[in-house]
Amino acid sequence: MTATPAWPAPVPPTYPAMDVVGRAARLREGLEEVGCEALLVNRLVNTRYLTGFTGSAGILVVTRDELVLVTDGRYRDQAEEQLAAAGVEAAKVEIGQTAAEQQELLTTATAGIGRLGLEAAHVSWSAQRRYAEDWFPDAELVATEGLVERLRQHKDTGELARLAAAAALADSALATVRPRLGEGPTEAEIALELDSEVRRLGADGASFETIVASGPNAAKPHARPGGRRIEEGDLVVIDFGALVEGYHSDMTRTTIIGSPSPTQQRMLDVVAASQAAGVAAVVAGTGCVDVDHACRGVIDDAGWEAAFLHGTGHGVGLDIHEDPRVGRSSTANLEVGHVVTVEPGVYLPEHGGVRIEDTVVVTATGSRLLTHAPKEPNLP
Ligand code: ZN
Numbered sequence: 350m351t352a353t354p355a356w357p358a359p360v361p362p363t364y365p366a367m368d369v370v371g372r373a374a375r376l377r378e379g380l381e382e383v384g385c386e387a388l389l390v391n392r393l394v395n396t397r398y399l400t401g402f403t404g405s406a407g408i409l410v411v412t413r414d415e416l417v418l419v420t421d422g423r424y425r426d427q428a429e430e431q432l433a434a435a436g437v438e439a440a441k442v443e444i445g446q447t448a449a450e451q452q453e454l455l456t457t458a459t460a461g462i463g464r465l466g467l468e469a470a471h472v473s474w475s476a477q478r479r480y481a482e483d484w485f486p487d488a489e490l491v492a493t494e495g496l497v498e499r500l501r502q503h504k505d506t507g508e509l510a511r512l513a514a515a516a517a518l519a520d521s522a523l524a525t526v527r528p529r530l531g532e533g534p535t536e537a538e539i540a541l542e543l544d545s546e547v548r549r550l551g552a553d554g555a556s557f558e559t560i561v562a563s564g565p566n567a568a569k570p571h572a573r574p575g576g577r578r579i580e581e582g583d584l585v586v587i588d589f590g591a592l593v594e595g596y597h598s599d600m601t602r603t604t605i606i607g608s609p610s611p612t613q614q615r616m617l618d619v620v621a622a623s624q625a626a627g628v629a630a631v632v633a634g635t636g637c638v639d640v641d642h643a644c645r646g647v648i649d650d651a652g653w654e655a656a657f658l659h660g661t662g663h664g665v666g667l668d669i670h671e672d673p674r675v676g677r678s679s680t681a682n683l684e685v686g687h688v689v690t691v692e693p694g695v696y697l698p699e700h701g702g703v704r705i706e707d708t709v710v711v712t713a714t715g716s717r718l719l720t721h722a723p724k725e726p727n728l729p
């Protein structure tokens with residue numbers, strides 16, 4: 350007898366194209382504003398955004414009229430293929446087998462550049478000294494902040510499709526695995542099942558280390574899943590996501606095993622109301638701080654201001670946590686095309702924890718949820 354294959358036939362889904370080419374043009378506008386003729390992109394996820402290249406090493410130079418990606422021999426073919434697939438035709442791939450060769454290629458690519466922007470948040474002190482002394486001695490190095498990250502906040506149709514697909518995979522995985530919570534599994538077993546299920550459904554992997562936190566562990570917002578068995582009376586916080594073509598999903602649901610205590614019931618009700626208030630506040634033009642305020646107000650009114658231990662949310666995209674941040678000290682306003690999470694929580698060591706998180710797209714008419722798993726805390 351042959352076993353039925355557990356894996357579906359690999360039919361890779363196709364998503365709407367992303368406007369990768371247009372990104373460098375928008376970046377050049379930002380470079381103009383800070384008076385730089387070129388940007389040295391050290392952060393790989395930003396290089397991916399600008400070129401489609403997914404390798405683990407490489408430095409990109411964006412000048413006024415070209416893109417030069419300097420990487421090593423491992424990525425000779427992959428880099429050419431990925432840039433072509435992304436439609437980035439005005440880009441050159443240069444292969445340096447040694448650090449010295451790569452340095453020479455970068456020095457050549459920036460020849461004649463007066464003001465060269467560096468991604469200040471992503472260049473180490475030693476790299477900065479090397480760049481100033483040896484690599485680019487003729488250029489004035491300029492510390493820039495978030496030039497690419499700012500562009501990445503606005504998701505295009507292709508990016509939204511990938512984020513929606515990742516969120517849908519996580520919804521399906523949770524629907525499959527959640528009923529098992531009542532069978533006394535360990536946290537680690539549930540985490541493993543979720544991770545396997547998102548991959549089986551076609552995700553490239555989990556979008557971050559899956560959180561399954563039960564009982565007293567649920568009172569720690571970022572507990573790691575361990576050997577604790579989930580039992581009657583536990584609140585179980587599950588926070589996880591799927592990864593699709595580099596795009597992350599992020600969702601939290603809380604389940605009560607059996608009947609909640611009166612305090613647990615109140616925690617569930619307060620967090621649900623807080624989260625709904627936060628999602629309702631997600632509208633273009635609103636300050637991220639106001640979304641935070643909407644969530645926090647409900648929790649404060651319940652007397653649990655000290656039990657909400659983290660920010661309200663964050664942008665999601667090629668990074669699991671990216672701009673705009675949604676918190677008490679946020680200064681950004683929401684704009685159409687932003688994708689943010691809304692994830693208030695209440696954590697009480699004696700009772701456990703409750704967090705509910707959705708990922709929300711800001712649209713021209715309001716907002717749209719990407720995460721659709723039911724929020725009902727009781728197992729059927
Ligand atoms: Zn999360």
Ligand code: ZN
Pocket residue numbers: 599662663690692706
């Ligand atoms: Zn999150």
